[in-house]
Amino acid sequence: MELIAGPNFSGRSEALMARLRERAPAFFIGPHAEAALSGLSSTVADEIEIYRAPKLAHAPFTPLDFAAYADRKPPTLSGGEQVLLALHCFSLSCYAAIGVDTALEQLDPGNRERALIYLSQDTAQNIAAIIADNRADRVDHVVGMTVREMTSTEGEFACDLAGVAHLPSRAPVTISVQGLSFRYPGGRDIFRDASATLEPGSAYRLTGVNGAGKTTFLKLLAGVLAPDAGRIELDGKPYAPWQSGNRAFGFATQNPDHQWCGATLAEDIARRRSVLTRRDFNVPPDEALAALAACLGVRSMDQHLYELPLVARKRLSWLWPFAGVMPWAMLDEPTLGQDRATRAALAGAIARLTGSGYGVVFITHDDDFASRIAHRPLTIADGSIG
Amino acid sequence: MTPNGAVAFTLLVIVGALLARDVAGLLVILAASACFALASRCAIWSALGWSAGIVLPLLLFMSVVWVGIVGRAPHEIAAGLEGSRSAAAIHVAVICLRLFVIAFTVQVAFLHFAGWTPLRFIGALALPRTAKKLLVLTLSLIDTILQAVDRARTALIGAGLVTRRRSWRNLRHGWILVQTVWLTVITIVLGRTRDKWPVEDTLARLEGTLAARAVARLSATDFGWMALALAGAAMGLRSWS
Numbered sequence: 001m002e003l004i005a006g007p008n009f010s011g012r013s014e015a016l017m018a019r020l021r022e023r024a025p026a027f028f029i030g031p032h033a034e035a036a037l038s039g040l041s042s043t044v045a046d047e048i049e050i051y052r053a054p055k056l057a058h059a060p061f062t063p064l065d066f067a068a069y070a071d072r073k074p075p076t077l078s079g080g081e082q083v084l085l086a087l088h089c090f091s092l093s094c095y096a097a098i099g100v101d102t103a104l105e106q107l108d109p110g111n112r113e114r115a116l117i118y119l120s121q122d123t124a125q126n127i128a129a130i131i132a133d134n135r136a137d138r139v140d141h142v143v144g145m146t147v148r149e150m151t152s153t154e155g156e157f158a159c160d161l162a163g164v165a166h167l168p169s170r171a172p173v174t175i176s177v178q179g180l181s182f183r184y185p186g187g188r189d190i191f192r193d194a195s196a197t198l199e200p201g202s203a204y205r206l207t208g209v210n211g212a213g214k215t216t217f218l219k220l221l222a223g224v225l226a227p228d229a230g231r232i233e234l235d236g237k238p239y240a241p242w243q244s245g246n247r248a249f250g251f252a253t254q255n256p257d258h259q260w261c262g263a264t265l266a267e268d269i270a271r272r273r274s275v276l277t278r279r280d281f282n283v284p285p286d287e288a289l290a291a292l293a294a295c296l297g298v299r300s301m302d303q304h305l306y307e308l309p310l311v312a313r314k315r316l317s318w319l320w321p322f323a324g325v326m327p328w329a330m331l332d333e334p335t336l337g338q339d340r341a342t343r344a345a346l347a348g349a350i351a352r353l354t355g356s357g358y359g360v361v362f363i364t365h366d367d368d369f370a371s372r373i374a375h376r377p378l379t380i381a382d383g384s385i386g
Numbered sequence: 387m388t389p390n391g392a393v394a395f396t397l398l399v400i401v402g403a404l405l406a407r408d409v410a411g412l413l414v415i416l417a418a419s420a421c422f423a424l425a426s427r428c429a430i431w432s433a434l435g436w437s438a439g440i441v442l443p444l445l446l447f448m449s450v451v452w453v454g455i456v457g458r459a460p461h462e463i464a465a466g467l468e469g470s471r472s473a474a475a476i477h478v479a480v481i482c483l484r485l486f487v488i489a490f491t492v493q494v495a496f497l498h499f500a501g502w503t504p505l506r507f508i509g510a511l512a513l514p515r516t517a518k519k520l521l522v523l524t525l526s527l528i529d530t531i532l533q534a535v536d537r538a539r540t541a542l543i544g545a546g547l548v549t550r551r552r553s554w555r556n557l558r559h560g561w562i563l564v565q566t567v568w569l570t571v572i573t574i575v576l577g578r579t580r581d582k583w584p585v586e587d588t589l590a591r592l593e594g595t596l597a598a599r600a601v602a603r604l605s606a607t608d609f610g611w612m613a614l615a616l617a618g619a620a621m622g623l624r625s626w627s
Contacts, residue, residue, distance in 0.1 A: 017581065025587040034577035038588050040526050046505040050588070050595050070503075075533040095586070224543045226550055242550040251544040257573055259541045261562065271562060275546050275555075306573050320545075 001120040001129040003136050006150030007339045008311045009157060012132040015150060016099050019130045026097035026128075027051075027090040029083060031310055031337055032255045036086045036103055037074045044077070044085060045070040053094035058125045061091035061118045063111050064211075076184070079254050079333070080106045080210030080365075087115055097128040102337045104133050106254075108209045108365050120145060134339055135366060157312040159297035161345035164322045165352040172200035172357050173235055173248065173327040175221070177385070180230035182213075182220060190216050191227070192383030200327065203350055203360040205370050208380035214363045215254060217380060218330050221361070222246045247279065250321035254332040254363075256313040257306070265293060265316070266301040272320070281325050293319055311337045321360075322349065329353060331362040335369050347372035387426075388601060389502075389510045391608025392495045395422065395615050402619025403487040409476065411622030412483045418618035419491045422611060428497035437489035441482050448478040509596045512603045518596045519589065527575075534570035538563055 002019070004012045020026040029036045041047040044066060063084050069077065077085060083103045090098050104115055116136075119129035136145070175198040182191045190213035198204055206214040219225045221232065223241025232239045234248055241247070253259045262268035269289055276283045284292075290301055296315045298308065308316065314337050321329030331350070335343045343366065350360050350373050361378075364370055379386050387395075402415045423430045452459070458469025459477040499507055508521045542548040542563055548556045583589060 017585065020585045024585050025590075026585055028582050028585050030577065030581055032577070034574040035582050038582070038586075038592075039530065039574070039578045040522055040588065040592055042504045042525055042529055046503045049503070049505055050591055052595075054598075073529065075529070075536070093591075099585070219540070222544045223550060224540050245546045245549045245555070246544060247546065249544075253540065253544070255537075257570060258537045259544055260566065260569075261541055261545045261547055263565070263569055271547060271559075272545050275559075279546070306569055 001116075001131065001145045003145050003147045004130065004132045004150060005136070005147050006152075008337070008342060009155060009309070010150035010152045012150050013101050013310075015148070016101055016130055016132050020097065020099040023097040023128060025095060026099060027086075027093060027095040029086045029090075029098070029100045029103045031102045032079075032257070035101075036082050038089075041074060043070060044072050044074055047074050047085060048089055048092065051089035051093040053092065055094075056092065057094045057096070058091050058127055059118075061087050061115070063088070063114055078211045078215060080108060080111065083107060084111060084115075084210065087118070091118070096126060097130070100129070100131045100133070102132055102134065104131065105135060105336050105365070106210075106333060109367070111210055112365065134335070134337065134343070135368070157297040157309065157315075159315050159342065159345075160295045161342065161349050163295040164292060164318075165324075165349040165356075167324040167353070167356045167358070169357045170324070170327060173359070174199055175239075175248065175328065175359070176233040176236070177221075178231055178233070180220065180232075180385075181228045181383075182216065182225065183228060189383045191220075191230075191385070193230070194383060194385045196378060196385040198328075198359055198361065200359045201354055201357050203354050203362065203373050203375040204378050205373075205375045206361060206363045206378050206380060207365075212380045213383075214380055215332055217385070218249075218251070218332055218361065218363070222249050222251045222330065245279075246326075247281075248326055249328045249330045249361075250323065250326040251330045252317040252321050252332060252334060254336065256310075256317035259317055260305045263304055263306065264301070265298060265303050265305060268305065269301070276325060283325055284323055289319070289323060292323060296322075314338065315342070318346075318349075322353065324356075324358070327357075328359040328361065331360065333363055333365075335364055335366050343369045344372060387498065387607050387611065388603070388605050389499060389507050390512045390603050391605060391611060392498055393511065394604070394608065395611045396491050396495045398612060398615035398619060399491045400488050402615065402622050403484045403491075405619065406484070406622030407480065409479055409483060411624075412480065412487055414621045415615075415618040416483070416487050416490070418614050419487060419494060421614065422491075423494040423497075426494060426498040428494055428500065430494070433490055433493040433497060436493050437486050440489045441486045444485065445478065445482045448481060449475070452478050505595065509598070510601045515593060515596065519593060522592060522596070530571055530574050531567065534567045534574060535563075537570050538566035541566060 004015050006012050020028060037047060038050055041050055066088060083106050104112055107115060119127060177196045180191045180194040183189045206217060208214050220227055223246045226242035260268055261271045273283050293316060296319060297312050298316050321331060334346060347369055354360055399415060399419055403412060406412045406415060423433060452474040453471050457471050457474060459473040462469030462473055504525055508518050543550060547559045547562060
């Protein structure tokens with residue numbers, strides 16, 4: 001297995017693609033769904049069929065019971081499950097080489113270890129694996145890994161996270177979830193009579209295996225999904241964001257492209273401002289938001305959001321959680337694609353946020369990152385939050 | 387039955403329904419479709435309900451216009467006759483029953499293959515490779531748009547621009563949702579076509595998968611159902627003449 005290491009914007013993704021092109025055709029798993037799955041299949045069963053070779057070339061990698069997922073639409077799987085599905089498809093295919101660009105960072109510890117061990121069996125499995133992964137330097141059980149170090153500076157999109165989240169203290173807002181039940185149509189119970197209380201000024205880390213319902217919990221709190229039963233309270237008052245809209249959480253989604261409200265940064269800010277000010281939120285002036293965006297690495301308000309490199313998009317997705325408009329910040333896998341220095345600086349910013357009385361809920365499989373933040377763990381398993 | 391047989395049966399029923407000019411003829415064709423539905427053991431009530439759901443709004447609208455307001459059938463107007471509301475009602479019934487038969491048959495044909503994946507179904511069709519690939523790509527684009535709608539809703543609800551339930555805010559910002567959906571579709575498609583598909587040669591793999599799916603073009607059962615559809619269509623024509 002070949003690891004392409006280096007800081008952000010050092011050209012790791014380009015180097016990985018160049019290595020894959022040398023070995024083309026080669027399987028590719030990009031950092032997000034559109035580049036992890038083929039996009040040609042309406043069901044998981046079809047996705048597998050597209051790649052299945054008449055004769056097995058490698059040992060099958062089957063971390064999940066994909067037969068149980070056969071009729072599901074691939075985009076409805078969680079981020080981690082999509083990566084596992086892609087790895088399963090590769091294992092059934094006749095490709096000799098595979099490139100994985102940061103996607104393994106989305107896997108829970110057990111699945112990540114299984115995937116790394118599988119990909120590292122070059123000789124036994126006849127696999128040439130090339131990966132870009134910000135956490136691979138901490139994997140000491142992977143033997144025979146060659147490291148190609150990329151060195152260059154961030155340049156245009158360099159960020160300064162030391163300059164963010166210096167916010168005045170704000171009134172605490174407690175969130176209480178009681179008797180929460182939820183299931184996707186035709187799916188299993190994600191939550192069954194689950195309850196939790198989130199105290200302000202604290203950081204909560206959601207953990208659980210891939211597909212447990214971590215992102216679903218955030219979507220329920222933000223009003224993107226409506227629970228089948230149960231209630232949420234904000235300081236003891238009923239809060240139903242699925243009816244009245246989100247007024248508690250600055251939400252940074254796992255895939256940053258799930259949160260833009262405009263084509264450019266200026267457009268995104270203007271649209272959010274018009275709604276937030278109408279609902280009596282105190283939104284910082286454009287100059288302050290522009291300064292915050294600059295700290296996150298984007299220096300032009302006219303920057304087209306969809307044209308940004310993925311790492312820069314991910315960083316910019318933290319703008320609203322760190323703007324201090326909402327009393328709580330939600331960060332779904334904030335470290336995806338981020339190098340060690342950025343992860344450390346992000347942990348510092350989250351600590352400053354909680355120090356000012358804001359609440360933070362974050363999802364990460366990165367224990368090293370989580371250990372840098374004083375947090376309370378919340379584990380989602382078997383329909384409960386504990 | 388093969389997918390080719392189902393498509394042929396459906397096409398014959400559709401042609402028969404288009405040629406039938408009175409209610410009796412359409413009922414005969416509907417009976418042929420119902421036989422197919424019963425033999426397929428598919429969810430016939432679901433197919434009936436789905437088809438009725440499509441036709442009922444049209445039935446209501448046409449009844450108001452032709453029976454309530456105009457009060458004459460189109461052929462009576464063309465012939466300069468005084469006409470009657472009953473003739474207008476028959477005209478409305480023929481149009482709506484024709485649409486109902488088509489919707490019902492298409493639904494039943496799909497339900498017959500409910501256990502098949504789209505790729506398996508398309509792969510079994512007797513079509514040129516390019517046409518099959520185009521069908522898969524069309525389905526892929528539809529799925530991509532649905533995925534983009536989901537993403538865009540997540541973004542706008544999370545930002546408070548729209549809500550899950552119906553609201554004025556949703557109406558006011560509906561155009562932002564449309565813009566976000568299209569930007570997202572473009573991003574997703576570019577992500578695939580720039581990186582994943584070229585390095586994997588994914589479309590070539592798809593072609594291989596579709597070729598491996600090829601099955602017998604038509605079976606004996608197919609010919610039986612096609613004969614029934616033809617007979618229904620002929621009877622529909624006869625009652626018209």
